[in-house]
Amino acid sequence: LDSDTLNLNIDTDSIPAPPYDYIVFLGVFEYLEQPRTASMKIAEATNGIIATYCCRDETMDILDIEGVRRKRGWITDFSKYEFLALFRVCGFEVVGEHTFNRADDFEQFVFHLKRIV
Numbered sequence: 001l002d003s004d005t006l007n008l009n010i011d012t013d014s015i016p017a018p019p020y021d022y023i024v025f026l027g028v029f030e031y032l033e034q035p036r037t038a039s040m041k042i043a044e045a046t047n048g049i050i051a052t053y054c055c056r057d058e059t060m061d062i063l064d065i066e067g068v069r070r071k072r073g074w075i076t077d078f079s080k081y082e083f084l085a086l087f088r089v090c091g092f093e094v095v096g097e098h099t100f101n102r103a104d105d106f107e108q109f110v111f112h113l114k115r116i117v
Helices: 035-045 062-071 080-088
Strands: 023-025 048-056 092-102 106-115
Touching: 023 035, 035 080, 048 080, 048 092, 080 092, 080 106
Parallel strands: 023 048
Antiparallel strands: 048 106, 092 106
16 A cells, blocks of 8 residues: 555545545455445545455355355355445446456456446
């Protein structure tokens, strides 16, 4: 991190002095207690988002998913559609996505989202 990087707890902190061209979060939403509130804060502060998320495998039983994800320390269990919906309801659309990592129980994506004008 450099002096231009803001380090904050998106669950509890407000985003200081927006707007920003882009907000980037990598490996964050898996650990959030209040992901819907966080997505709204982010959406209010920027027109562009770069994000990663390890989306749950929708073919697995939810109890199996929760057990595996909790062992990793992850709190949230969003499918790809559910994760992107957090930002769609705030006026964002996906303009790019790339699979970054994959395991038996998740697929990790890098998403590029932009505000719909």
